[in-house]
Amino acid sequence: MSVEQPDMPELKIESGSGLQTSVEPLQLGKRLREIRQSLSLTLEEASQKTGLARSTLSKIENEQISPTFTAVQKLANGLQIDIPQLFAKPRSTMASGRRVLTKAGAGTPHPTSTYEHELLSTDLARKKMVPFKTRVRARSFNDFGDWVRHEGEEFLLVLEGELALYTEFYEPVVMSVGDSMYYDANMGHALVSLSEKDALVLWIAAR
Amino acid sequence: MSVEQPDMPELKIESGSGLQTSVEPLQLGKRLREIRQSLSLTLEEASQKTGLARSTLSKIENEQISPTFTAVQKLANGLQIDIPQLFAKPRSTMASGRRVLTKAGAGTPHPTSTYEHELLSTDLARKKMVPFKTRVRARSFNDFGDWVRHEGEEFLLVLEGELALYTEFYEPVVMSVGDSMYYDANMGHALVSLSEKDALVLWIAAR
DNA sequence: GGGAAAAGTTTCCTATAGGCTAATTTATTG
DNA sequence: CAATAAATTAGCCTATAGGAAACTTTTCCC
Numbered sequence: 367m368s369v370e371q372p373d374m375p376e377l378k379i380e381s382g383s384g385l386q387t388s389v390e391p392l393q394l395g396k397r398l399r400e401i402r403q404s405l406s407l408t409l410e411e412a413s414q415k416t417g418l419a420r421s422t423l424s425k426i427e428n429e430q431i432s433p434t435f436t437a438v439q440k441l442a443n444g445l446q447i448d449i450p451q452l453f454a455k456p457r458s459t460m461a462s463g464r465r466v467l468t469k470a471g472a473g474t475p476h477p478t479s480t481y482e483h484e485l486l487s488t489d490l491a492r493k494k495m496v497p498f499k500t501r502v503r504a505r506s507f508n509d510f511g512d513w514v515r516h517e518g519e520e521f522l523l524v525l526e527g528e529l530a531l532y533t534e535f536y537e538p539v540v541m542s543v544g545d546s547m548y549y550d551a552n553m554g555h556a557l558v559s560l561s562e563k564d565a566l567v568l569w570i571a572a573r
Numbered sequence: 574m575s576v577e578q579p580d581m582p583e584l585k586i587e588s589g590s591g592l593q594t595s596v597e598p599l600q601l602g603k604r605l606r607e608i609r610q611s612l613s614l615t616l617e618e619a620s621q622k623t624g625l626a627r628s629t630l631s632k633i634e635n636e637q638i639s640p641t642f643t644a645v646q647k648l649a650n651g652l653q654i655d656i657p658q659l660f661a662k663p664r665s666t667m668a669s670g671r672r673v674l675t676k677a678g679a680g681t682p683h684p685t686s687t688y689e690h691e692l693l694s695t696d697l698a699r700k701k702m703v704p705f706k707t708r709v710r711a712r713s714f715n716d717f718g719d720w721v722r723h724e725g726e727e728f729l730l731v732l733e734g735e736l737a738l739y740t741e742f743y744e745p746v747v748m749s750v751g752d753s754m755y756y757d758a759n760m761g762h763a764l765v766s767l768s769e770k771d772a773l774v775l776w777i778a779a780r
Numbered sequence: 781g782g783g784a785a786a787a788g789t790t791t792c793c794t795a796t797a798g799g800c801t802a803a804t805t806t807a808t809t810g
Numbered sequence: 811c812a813a814t815a816a817a818t819t820a821g822c823c824t825a826t827a828g829g830a831a832a833c834t835t836t837t838c839c840c
Contacts, residue, residue, distance in 0.1 A: 394642055432641040432642045432643040432644075433641065433642050434639040434640065434641050434642075435601055435639045435640050435641070435642070435645065436639040437639075438642065449660040450657040450660045452660075453656040453657045453659075453660060486728075486730075486753045486755070494701075494726050494779040495702065495726065495728055495755075495777065495779045497728045497730075497753065497755065497777075519701045519702065521693075521702055521704045521777060523693075523704075523775055525732075546693045546704065548693070548702075548704065552611065568730055568775060570702065570704075570728060570777055572701040572702045572779050
């Protein structure tokens with residue numbers, strides 16, 4: 367069977383359920399203009415360095431056209447821009463100097479059939495990590511429709527109980543209090559409690 | 574007094590904004606195909622999720638055409654891809670499917686005058702997060718030469734004892750077992766144990 | 781192996797990106 | 811305010827991206 371993202375609080379910025387293009391306010395044109403100007407280049411100079419026409423650059427910067435990937439490459443190449451950086455978010459929105467305290471048990475609950483998540487530190491936007499405490503209710507691997515799988519990496523630490531971590535490509539591992547695991551979340555994974563009571567883990571996901 | 578980075582295991586800041594010269598052999602199409610297949614989606618399904626024609630997807634994956642930026646956005650949106658990551662270099666060195674288990678107490682010790690770090694999951698290269706358990710030995714803020722401060726964000730959870738988190742710009746906060754804190758590591762910070770025994774915290778840093 | 785269904789590729793057409801030139805508008809500066 | 815340079819716009823053309831459907835390949839049953 368093939369369920370999509372059966373569990374886990376959404377890490378994405380969320381776009382409702384419609385198959386819309388909606389999100390991503392990324393203003394590529396604006397971004398490029400800033401970069402060019404910060405290099406104090408005229409459109410003409412930028413044109414020479416990139417091999418793109420002056421008018422084309424203008425149109426791109428004013429979002430009148432959507433550059434092809436090859437155009438973006440020329441841009442990046444000519445202006446010495448690192449492509450991933452070009453598309454990176456407008457720099458950690460978390461204004462320098464912020465912090466959020468979450469008292470024990472005061473997180474945001476987020477129950478599902480197999481897990482019971484308590485999201486810690488909700489109110490900071492655009493975090494690099496999403497931390498939560500999770501009570502593992504599943505008692506057998508069959509409680510899952512399919513692997514949980516998504517972009518990023520995860521770290522987890524067992525706080526209470528004993529459990530088995532099932533992962534794609536490997537044998538399941540038994541973990542006790544104090545044991546921790548770091549893994550690629552693209553790899554299918556799922557937790558099952560081995561003790562009578564639910565197991566409790568600290569779970570941190572990073573994109 | 575002013576010590577530089579008095580504590581904390583090195584986070585290692587990769588070639589930050591180094592001059593990114595020369596060409597990009599970046600095979601966008603190949604990359605996209607890998608991603609689609611890893612999600613076990615057919616071209617048709619991907620088409621529905623992204624709003625791009627089946628044929629268009631095929632051509633893009635086979636590098637027959639160079640997608641426009643708007644197309645890339647639709648792709649990223651529909652398949653839940655993070656755009657910067659899409660263009661990131663050699664694909665997270667952590668080959669898809671890796672994991673590392675660290676048994677309780679089996680981490681790499683890393684003692685300093687005020688803290689006693691136990692680094693968890695050492696052997697994975699290029700991780701997004703650096704997790705460690707720390708025993709807080711400091712009993713007063715004066716035990717520190719200066720604020721600890723560095724790039725990135727941190728999350729910490731109190732595992733044992735009671736302690737005070739001192740942060741620049743704010744009043745110190747008292748934290749007990751189960752309390753957690755998420756903060757910008759650029760902001761000066763330091764931990765002090767309030768109980769007789771050392772306090773124990775789980776600490777995770779992300780760049 | 782043969783036939784059907786599904787996944788993927790290619791063809792053909794339309795929409796749009798990108799180049800060239802020149803005209804117009806918007807800064808700079810003396 | 812005049813003079814100049816930079817940026818935007820417009821017109822027109824060519825190259826190519828993206829969509830619809832035909833075609834080809836692969837997969838899977840019997």
